[in-house]
Amino acid sequence: EAGVVQSPRYKIIEKKQPVAFWCNPISGHNTLYWYRQNLGQGPELLIRYENEEAVDDSQLPKDRFSAERLKGVDSTLKIQPAELGDSAVYLCASSPVLGDEQFFGPGTRLTVL
Amino acid sequence: RKEVEQDPGPFNVPEGATVAFNCTYSNSASQSFFWYRQDCRKEPKLLMSVYSSGNEDGRFTAQLNRASQYISLLIRDSKLSDSATYLCVAQSDSWGKLQFGAGTQVVVTP
Numbered sequence: 001e002a003g004v005v006q007s008p009r010y011k012i013i014e015k016k017q018p019v020a021f022w023c024n025p026i027s028g029h030n031t032l033y034w035y036r037q038n039l040g041q042g043p044e045l046l047i048r049y050e051n052e053e054a055v056d057d058s059q060l061p062k063d064r065f066s067a068e069r070l071k072g073v074d075s076t077l078k079i080q081p082a083e084l085g086d087s088a089v090y091l092c093a094s095s096p097v098l099g100d101e102q103f104f105g106p107g108t109r110l111t112v113l
Numbered sequence: 114r115k116e117v118e119q120d121p122g123p124f125n126v127p128e129g130a131t132v133a134f135n136c137t138y139s140n141s142a143s144q145s146f147f148w149y150r151q152d153c154r155k156e157p158k159l160l161m162s163v164y165s166s167g168n169e170d171g172r173f174t175a176q177l178n179r180a181s182q183y184i185s186l187l188i189r190d191s192k193l194s195d196s197a198t199y200l201c202v203a204q205s206d207s208w209g210k211l212q213f214g215a216g217t218q219v220v221v222t223p
Contacts, residue, residue: 040121040215040216041215041216042200042202042214042215043211044213045211055208056210091157098208099208101159102159102211104156104157104158105156106155106156107156109154
């Protein structure tokens, strides 16, 4: 069974530029999560979706971050404009339903110069 | 104060030895607890859930102390492949929101 797919795996941009990350969850998984993991820290939840509905976006910095999950499958996380402090690994995870085990994708490593 | 706190280590362990480490959590309402393993530059993967009565999975033993709000992980007969960062996780609500600690690094040496 294919796991969570993320792209790109690596992204280097200059500050103030926009960037987008894409996630394809495990087939049949209704719940999708976006996490940010800073160096030396654990992942921190940014937003979670139940199908196409964002059920918790309280940790998403809404001034520059946005996310969508059209049709309740793939999801995109966008940052515009990026700041130096946004350098981190952005992890996508999915689970069959809320509360089930979460399976993580390999992440997108973002470097903002 | 972070919700889940861990000793960052590293814990340097000779191959075949036993290593144990704890984490503490601040939210007394946390319902479920887990240990995740994260290899360098890889994604976290669930190692095991932690039950109130304590549980084993092969060489790994996890325990939960709700009164003192800490969770422990013990690894027996350490293998080189056990070298990783172990993330302590508290589930703060029934809908799956996970609070991760910063991780404890374990290095198993030959």
